[in-house]
Amino acid sequence: MAIALPCAPIAQAQEGTTAEPDRIIRSNRRVIIRQSPNIFRQPSIIILPYPRPEPESEQVRIEFDARGDDWGAVYLNNRLVYRPHNFDRQETLYLPPGGYRLEITGVVRSEVWASGYLDLGRDSSRLVVIRFSKAEGITVSGSPYVWIPD
Structure with missing residues (x-):
């Protein structure tokens, strides 16, 4: 009242x-x-933990296949992610869609075999296979525009 x-x-x-x-x-x-x-009553708010993990379906599978007998190194965004030696000639990574700087070198980083950009997730392709060697260079399959060489 x-x-x-x-x-x-x-x-x-x-x-x-x-x-x-x-x-x-x-x-x-x-x-x-x-x-x-x-007085406005609102429903309770649920706050998800940060950062929210991305579902596995959004990840792109990258398969590296080192041909020949040469030892090398694979760098993504200037980080060493894979180094093929005698018995570990294949490697699989799962990456979120986006652009990545890819550099494939010999044992010494100044010996560059191939370099360029990977554009992952542009289309519905979720698998990229990268085959490389010192003599043959690099072959990328999966999507026609996934590999942009320097």
């Missing part, structure tokens, strides 16, 4: 007001409008 008090704020009546008063008291050309506060 609202009661008009002498110290209550005084408001002039205006046309087009959207306020729905609880009680209007008129005295001597003054209009006193008393309102009770509106």
